[in-house]
Amino acid sequence: MGSTVTSTGPAKKTTASARPGYGQLLRTRGAWTFLLPGFAARQPFAMLTLSIVLLVQHTTGSYGAAGATAAVTGISMALFAPFGGRLADRYGQRAVLLPGVLVHALAASGLTALALAHAPLWALFVAAVPTGASVPQIGPMVRARWGVVLNDSPLMATAAAFESVTDELTFVLGPLLATALCTSVAPAAGLVTEAALTLLGGLLFAAQKRTQPPVTASHGPARAAHGSALRVPGVRVLVVGFLGIGSVFGGMQVSLSAFTESIGRPGLNGALYGTFAAGNMLSGLVCGAIAWKVAPQRRLLVGYTALAVAASSLWTAHTVPLLAALGLLLGMCIAPALVTGYTLVERLVPAEARTEAFTWMTGAVAFGQAAAVTVAGQLEDRLGDGSGFYVPMAGTVLALITLLAQRSRLVPPPSGRTVARGVGHRSSVAVD
Template sequence: MESTVTTEPSKTSPASSRPGYGQLLRTRGVWTFLLPGFAARQPFAMLTISIVLLVQHTTGSYGAAGAAAAVTGVSMALFAPYSGRLADRYGQRTVLIPGVLVHTLAGLTLTALALADAPLWALFAAAVPTGASVPQVGPMVRARWGVKLQDSPLMTTAAAFESVTDELTFVVGPLLATALCTAVDPAAGLVTEAALTLVGGLLFAAQKSTQPSVTVDGHARVRHASALRVPGVRVLIVTFLGIGSVFGGMQVSLAAFTESIGEPGLNGVLYGVFAAGNMLSGIACGAIAWKIAPQRRLVLGYVALALAASGLWAAHSVLVLAGLGLLVGMSIAPALITGYTLVENLVPAGARTEAFTWLTGAVALGQAAAVTVAGQLEDRFWDGAGFLVPMGGTLIALATLLALRSRLSARPRSRTVARGVGHRVPVTVD
């Protein structure tokens, strides 16, 4: 027996009024998943930096810390799409509850091993299930928006709102993790991350009324085509890998820079400035009535990101680094928002959670690779050498995007897709 998704009509008013955050947040029922969703996704922003700070404290090596964090990120990137596909097929709650329990146990095990000075291979062994079980709450929230706002002009606003929410967690998360690890105990960041995952994840899973409905459909099993088969999704994955290289490269490099000047507490502040730029830019993106096609917006935003990231390695003062970090953050939001918006046009509704997790996983994989390379550069070369990673990652992704940008234009489909939800003709959102 195969499951099907049933959708409900948009609860928003017609598009006669200009789409905006006020109208979006007045959509009936959204607060029931937004508030627990925010709590459940907060740990995602704490995980990498908490591992880096704990393992660096116990081993004295940024290379070892970056490698442990990278194993976590790679595991998440590999397992997240599979988790998303299972959520599309069997329901979010069915996938989320066991994932939350496994992640909490694995995170606490990793913490205990690090404090016990376990060998690096043991940390890697614990990092695999820790990363593989990271709850994919962000993609699940985006899928719930898709159900609430099907065919609504508010989808671009919802994508911007989700980007802002993500970046708010990346303002609060690193600051909280750094404060806990430096002022309380090196293990406090990971312990808090595990506790928030458990409580927030279970509260989100309890919101059954807003998750995409799953019902039985006849007697035959319908084959679900993977979102990865959509050419535009593959281009977006490369694009998001470059964004992940910025997150990972900056996390390690900012930590190394602030320690080299004797002010480790500034790490969270500088990363917070970077994330705040992303958040403010995201707010602006959602409030603008765009006249530029999303494919072109993505290219323009990525050019700005690559240019800003290319200057990080040359910064040698806190103020200059904060200014450049702000610009980099402001350049990321347009790319993220536009990428998620394009998914709505490129991917059938029955595969969108999987598509969103591919993009989230791409960010995590890019971050993992960047953390590893940046950690090695910081250990072997000069302070700030890790900032070469965001530059290299964004330039490679930009070249790919420019070469393959035509694949981001969806073609109308008249056939019925899996789960009985037709794929609508893409419409450029102004």
């Protein structure tokens, strides 16, 4: 993709043109050692919510109960993810991953057994808490490893786009796999496969010690030099934006499932959601290939406006072709917001709190998804007729209003300035 990048060690001497590309990024020394196991380990993340929805809906006959169970899982993940990210910064990714994937496999297996035994809803909720709390945050960990091997080179923006594309590739494959397993093999097959892939992929990823970010001091002045990433004002604003993105994912999962069920073609659910995710993936590829001249905070506002407009059109779709077209358009609007949001995180937060900051973003998406799954499930149960599609519209519009009102907090401070009490800022980098 154009220019040549040479690197000595972990990208400490990097030469790139104004348009660093994916070819240069993937030739970074050590990248493939964590990319391949990381892809395997993050695949189950895209299967979890939909697998729970399909299993619990099958055993209870209620989208409301299915959505609520999935929501408990998502909320637990959102609450525990930043804590896990901070532990990873403090003690190392391996120390967090090894026990985490074991707990998740056991908890997901327990949730599956309870659902098949037609246990009461409260029991499903109890099992859903550790299932969500133990979800390994592979995406944030991979992003933190890019920071290690690239060492703040111009390729960091390309890495952010590449990670968004990778995330969306999992959201293309994950729903398709979950739907195929749950509808063609057995209702529990999706969740069982998710647990197995999490365990295997997580262990393989944890074994890659060389690219693991350095562990920050657990006490003393080095630890006191920075606090929680959430104390950075811009991070809090981005959390709201990512909550809105989560509402799109959650609302689409339940609403598409209800729509395909209502027309007697449940097998189309994975294909429709895959079309939505494919739009996200394709636009993410484009985002990473463009040498942007506009500041990222401005790109975020423009991209998020387009996202809110696209999400507001979903309720008008009453046919499969129209819903597929609108889903593709909506997906194409998500990647620019995600990529730019992660780029801003890189510039607002010091390296010492980077994994935690990324998990706040991932947790916000999960929390927004959980809330959307719950509300959309209730709407579909009570009103039907695609009423769940109002959830992505409401979530993105409210988030856009917040981003516009707090846009000044998204501007990275000058080099050397403290961004929040107890949180320093690293040296400035060139705007992509």
